[in-house]
Amino acid sequence: MQNLSKLWNDEYGILLSAEAVVVGTVAVVGITAGMSMVASSINEELKDVAMSIRSLDQSYTIPAQDGCGARTAGSSFTQEPVETSLKELQEVYQKAEKAEKSQADRLKKQLKKKAKEQTGNSEVDDTEIDADDAIQQLDAPNPA
Numbered sequence: 001m002q003n004l005s006k007l008w009n010d011e012y013g014i015l016l017s018a019e020a021v022v023v024g025t026v027a028v029v030g031i032t033a034g035m036s037m038v039a040s041s042i043n044e045e046l047k048d049v050a051m052s053i054r055s056l057d058q059s060y061t062i063p064a065q066d067g068c069g070a071r072t073a074g075s076s077f078t079q080e081p082v083e084t085s086l087k088e089l090q091e092v093y094q095k096a097e098k099a100e101k102s103q104a105d106r107l108k109k110q111l112k113k114k115a116k117e118q119t120g121n122s123e124v125d126d127t128e129i130d131a132d133d134a135i136q137q138l139d140a141p142n143p144a
Helices: 002-009 015-053 081-118 132-139
Strands: 061-062 065-067 070-072 075-077
Touching: 002 070
Parallel strands: none
Antiparallel strands: 061 075, 065 070
């Protein structure tokens, strides 16, 4: 029982609240940056997997059969050249990225306009505009 009491009252190695806040902040920033990198890495890997699956040649040919008074028709499929289809896939990917970027720019402009209306300030800094905040504020009902 005395050992438990000594251990309970021992203050060596105690963590001060300010230190806990700093450690917690550093941990949250590190986790956020790490998760962002994981997300982008996963997206790149999935893109590579899609490209590799698309590059498989799926052409086939089944010849016609004839024998014993019965006949079956043959069948075949010839896939377009892999280079052509990969080029088309890359164009679709670039078009989607361009559309996403233009939508983000449009949201920033709308948020900037709304911020100007609310504050009456004609100069709103673009660095103050966050895309997530833009979406939330544009979706929020207008109080006026």
